[in-house]
Amino acid sequence: MNQRMNKIGIIIETENGSVKETNFGMITLANRGNAQLYALMGENAASAGASLAEYGITTVVDLGLPEEATVRLNPDVRAKAVVAAVNELGLDGVFGLSSAEGKDLIPRVAAYLDAPLVMDCLDVDPENKTGRTSQYSGKVVADIQLTGDIAVFGIRPNAVKAEAAQAEATMVSLAAGADTSSALSLVSWDESSADDSQVSLAEADIIVAGGRGMKNGDNFSLLFDCADKMKAAVGASRVAVDEGWVPYAHQVGQTGEKVSPSVYIACGISGSIQHFAGMKTAKMIIAVNTDENAAMVANSDYYVLGDLFEILPEIIKQI
Amino acid sequence: MQIYVCVKHVPDSAANIHILGKDQIDENVAFLLNPYDEHAVSEAASLKKANAGSEIIAVTVGKADADKTLRSAMAMGADRGLLVETDAACDSMTTARALVAAIKRDGTPDIILTGKESIDAEGMQTLFRVGAMMDMPVVTNAAGLTVDGANATVVCELSGGNTRTFETNLPCVIGAGRGLNTPAYPTFPDVVKARKKPVETISLDSLGIDAPKGSAKIVGLAPLVQNRTPKEITGTPAEQAAQIVNILKNEAKVIS
Ligand SMILES: Cc1cc2nc3c(=O)[nH]c(=O)nc-3n(C[C@H](O)[C@H](O)[C@H](O)COP(=O)(O)OP(=O)(O)OC[C@H]3O[C@@H](n4cnc5c(N)ncnc54)[C@H](O)[C@@H]3O)c2cc1C
Numbered sequence: 001m002n003q004r005m006n007k008i009g010i011i012i013e014t015e016n017g018s019v020k021e022t023n024f025g026m027i028t029l030a031n032r033g034n035a036q037l038y039a040l041m042g043e044n045a046a047s048a049g050a051s052l053a054e055y056g057i058t059t060v061v062d063l064g065l066p067e068e069a070t071v072r073l074n075p076d077v078r079a080k081a082v083v084a085a086v087n088e089l090g091l092d093g094v095f096g097l098s099s100a101e102g103k104d105l106i107p108r109v110a111a112y113l114d115a116p117l118v119m120d121c122l123d124v125d126p127e128n129k130t131g132r133t134s135q136y137s138g139k140v141v142a143d144i145q146l147t148g149d150i151a152v153f154g155i156r157p158n159a160v161k162a163e164a165a166q167a168e169a170t171m172v173s174l175a176a177g178a179d180t181s182s183a184l185s186l187v188s189w190d191e192s193s194a195d196d197s198q199v200s201l202a203e204a205d206i207i208v209a210g211g212r213g214m215k216n217g218d219n220f221s222l223l224f225d226c227a228d229k230m231k232a233a234v235g236a237s238r239v240a241v242d243e244g245w246v247p248y249a250h251q252v253g254q255t256g257e258k259v260s261p262s263v264y265i266a267c268g269i270s271g272s273i274q275h276f277a278g279m280k281t282a283k284m285i286i287a288v289n290t291d292e293n294a295a296m297v298a299n300s301d302y303y304v305l306g307d308l309f310e311i312l313p314e315i316i317k318q319i
Numbered sequence: 320m321q322i323y324v325c326v327k328h329v330p331d332s333a334a335n336i337h338i339l340g341k342d343q344i345d346e347n348v349a350f351l352l353n354p355y356d357e358h359a360v361s362e363a364a365s366l367k368k369a370n371a372g373s374e375i376i377a378v379t380v381g382k383a384d385a386d387k388t389l390r391s392a393m394a395m396g397a398d399r400g401l402l403v404e405t406d407a408a409c410d411s412m413t414t415a416r417a418l419v420a421a422i423k424r425d426g427t428p429d430i431i432l433t434g435k436e437s438i439d440a441e442g443m444q445t446l447f448r449v450g451a452m453m454d455m456p457v458v459t460n461a462a463g464l465t466v467d468g469a470n471a472t473v474v475c476e477l478s479g480g481n482t483r484t485f486e487t488n489l490p491c492v493i494g495a496g497r498g499l500n501t502p503a504y505p506t507f508p509d510v511v512k513a514r515k516k517p518v519e520t521i522s523l524d525s526l527g528i529d530a531p532k533g534s535a536k537i538v539g540l541a542p543l544v545q546n547r548t549p550k551e552i553t554g555t556p557a558e559q560a561a562q563i564v565n566i567l568k569n570e571a572k573v574i575s
Contacts, residue, residue: 076456100477103443104459111447111457116412116533119443134543136344136439137332141543148533154443183456183487187472190481206573230567230574248498249476254332254438255354255497263571265563274332280543284571286563287549299545302566304552304559314560319574 002147004127005093008035009061009086011105012052013097014044022097022203024055024162026155030095031056031165033126040085042078045171053169055162061085062173066180073189075101076182079108085174086113086150093126098154099202106154116146119154120258122281137254138277157203158260159281199233201250207261207279209235209252210245213268213289213308217245222312223267229319235259235279237269253278267308271296288312320373321426322363324397325418325433325449326356328381328388332438342537343408350384352391355434358495361502362464363432364396369466374398376425380417382406386518393513394505400516401425405523411440412531415448420526425519428453428490430471435460435494450492458485462498 008030013020030037038059039045039052045062052060063081065072072078082105086094094113096106098120110117118124118131122141125131130145131153146152201207208230210223220234227234235257236250252259254277264282269275271287271294279285287300288308297303304311330336334348352360360377367373377392379385380403389400403417422428431453436443443459450457462482463474466489473485476496505513552562567574 100481104475104477107444107447107459108451108457110444111451114412114448114451114532116410116531116535117442117444118535120441130538133441135441135540136330136336138543139336140338140344141541142537143539144535145538146533146535148531150533183491184458185486187484187486189483190477206567249481262573263567277332280545284566285547286566297549299547300549301547302550302552302563304563306556306559310556311560311563314556315563318557318560318564 002129002145003092005033005035005129005151007038007089007091008093008095008126009038009040009082009089009091010057011040011082011094011096011102012048013099013101014048017044017047019048019051020203022099022157025158025160026095026097027052027055027057028163028165029124029155029160030093030126035093035126038089038091040082042072042081045173049169049171053167054164056165056167057169058167060169060171061089062171064174070186071180074182074184074186075104075108076184077180079105079112080179080182082109083112084179088174092150094150094152096154098156102154106152110152113150113152115150115152116148117152117154118144118146120156121153122156122159122260124153124155134281137274138258138280139273156258156260158205158262199227199231201233201235201252201257202259204233204259204261206230206232206263206265207235207252207259208232208265208267209237209269210240210267211237211269212239214240214245220246222316226312226316229316237275266296267312269296270294271299320366320370320429322366322373322375323422323428323431324356324359324363324375324377324392325431325446326360326377326379326388326392327353327437328379328385329353329437329439338540338542341539344540350387352388353434353437355436355438355495355497356392357395357502358497358499359432359434360392360395360397361500362493362495365500366430366466367396376401378418378421379403380405380409380414380523389518390513393516394509395502398516400518402518402520403523403526404520407523408537410535411442411445411448412533412535413528415445415452416528416531417523417526418445418449419452420528421521424526430466430489431455431492433492433494435496446492446494453490453492455491456487457492457494458487459494460496461493462496464493464499
């Protein structure tokens with residue numbers, strides 16, 4: 001008999017001192033079963049309690065990571081701290097975001113626990129320990145059931161809508177001085193600055209993306225202006241990246257970022273299998289394309305047959 | 320150096336995937352070396368060039384047909400191959416155990432390279448399990464690797480163009496990302512030479528690995544169908560833009 005999860009630890013990501021929005025949908029997902037929910041916090045445990053309780057967290061756990069940034073931000077150290085919390089609190093489930101951070105953290109946790117893991121879940125059934133994820137370049141959805149004492153799930157940001165479920169949360173602080181040794185040393189990293197207005201692609205609610213139809217790198221400023229106005233992130237096809245119009249970090253697709261925004265606006269992107277692999281699960285797709293036969297148009301919710309250079313400036317003007 | 324490269328035989332990303340029953344795909348499609356593993360093999364070839372006398376061993380777990388992927392890896396520079404043969408669909412916990420057992424049986428790695436993920440299962444985890452079992456540090460999505468004696472410096476790509484730099488000691492496990500290098504595709508003579516390179520086939524059963532204490536099992540597969548009914552937005556560009564703004568505001572409710 002496959003035991004359901006009773007105590008789920010949810011690895012919470014924070015940014016500039018507050019809980020990132022995308023965590024709340026993940027908590028909602030974990031809350032679908034009858035498990036107790038523990039928020040596992042690397043930082044900001046004290047201040048985050050109230051917002052987490054609104055979605056059903058009953059215990060906020062301070063992982064007790066050291067202050068020193070090179071240690072605290074080291075994914076290997078963080079993974080060990082999560083593992084220590086799992087053991088100390090007797091957790092039998094671990095959830096975390098399949099974000100850029102999460103992809104370097106969750107599999108470490110699963111490997112140290114020697115527990116099964118499904119990454120990038122679009123959905124999870126906590127009672128049956130089954131995660132739904134995409135495979136084969138987004139062509140297939142697979143339901144993967146985990147067995148064993150502990151189950152680990154990585155959740156695609158924005159895959160599930162957050163629903164409030166007010167709870168009372170208590171604080172637990174794990175002993176500092178847990179094993180923070182690591183054979184890996186973090187020597188440097190890019191600081192995401194507080195005034196960084198660019199929204200992260202994986203977590204964005206709206207993405208405006210451009211492909212070969214953008215014609216050159218300068219024209220991408222149209223997309224950045226548009227994104228600025230709607231607090232969106234800018235995505236790109238591989239062609240746009242390979243041409244050097246935007247950095248690889250903007251690439252959406254099988255060999256780029258996999259995203260599930262509420263709205264994906266595809267400008268001058270034909271809609272190849274590999275591009276769809278990264279954005280098929282967007283809730284709404286709006287295609288702007290001159291070609292009525294483009295796959296992006298055929299698989300959109302709304303489409304405009306027209307020149308993106310005429311439409312985009314109008315959108316920017318009207319928002 | 321003894322350089323091990325873990326590779327996987329996967330369906331071509333352009334292949335049409337047909338589902339058989341409820342948990343299998345029709346494997347009658349083109350298979351190839353997992354694209355991220357190509358970056359790992361290329362990196363191994365550069366390391367070998369810089370460290371004379373090194374040997375590159377490509378390791379895979381799969382069906383007999385995975386020999387083809389080992390040949391591709393050998394055409395790109397691997398010296399020999401190890402095929403852990405099984406007809407069973409292995410989850411990551413079992414695959415990692417098989418890879419570790421095969422590597423330990425074969426030699427003493429100075430470095431283990433692999434792709435950051437496979438494009439079929441998209442699991443992103445096997446390399447971490449190999450690292451944990453071998454007690455080696457793991458760095459994934461590597462966009463830069465410098466090996467200097469027993470020290471490695473690895474630059475990893477995060478999202479938004481951000482990077483992180485790690486230092487570690489060899490032996491370690493590196494997950495290649497797309498930014499690591501540009502794979503040099505093999506020439507015809509390379510392909511011919513690869514046919515003559517040795518591949519040792521080991522049955523999974525003969526490795527006698529312990530049963531993992533957990534598992535991940537596919538219980539359902541379905542095509543990801545997009546149930547979208549495209550609706551055209553017509554009018555002048557200004558009118559079309561107005562409708563888009565209206566949809567964003569009132570239907571999707573993503574702007575105010
Ligand atoms: C192994 C592998 C991995 C890959 N991974 C990815 C990936 O991760 N992401 C990815 O995107 N691709 C990936 N690709 C590439 C993919 O196959 C396509 O080549 C690519 O997505 C096409 O990009 P595009 O849509 O920008 O260009 P095109 O296919 O050339 O489409 C351009 C579109 O712009 C339209 N257009 C032109 N001018 C205008 C205008 N003025 N106004 C409006 N519309 C206009 C055209 O009608 C056309 O539909 C991969 C390929 C392989 C083999």
